[in-house]
Structure formats: C-alpha cells, structure tokens
Amino acid sequence: MFGLFKASPAKQAQKLQQAYEKKLAEAMNAQRNGDIRSYSMLSEEAEKIHQDIQRITHG
Secondary structure, three states, rough: HHHHHHOOOHHHHHHHHHHHHHHHHHHHHHHHHHHHHHHHHHHHHHHHHHHHHHHHHOO
C-alpha cells in the first residue's frame, strides 16, 4: 500500500543524475580556482552519487 507513494526508480535515477552533474560542475570550478582540497571532496561526493545511480539502475 505504501509503495504507491514511493518514487519510481527511473525518477530517482534522474534526480540523482542531476545532483551528480551539479557536483561535477562544482568540482570543476573548484579545480579551476586552484582549490584542490574542495575539488577532491566534491569529486568523492559525485562518485558516491554515481554509485547510487548504478545501484538503482542495475539492481
């Protein structure tokens, strides 16, 4: 019954994909500004989001 209110996997993956792209853009800007520490942290967060996307879409 409560599965009715749960977001579909495709919709979840789409939202995560947008978050992933945003993190990558933030990481790129940090790298361009010479803030390698922030670049590293943002890239790691983006990688975690990417793993979540893979988990949702492939199983």
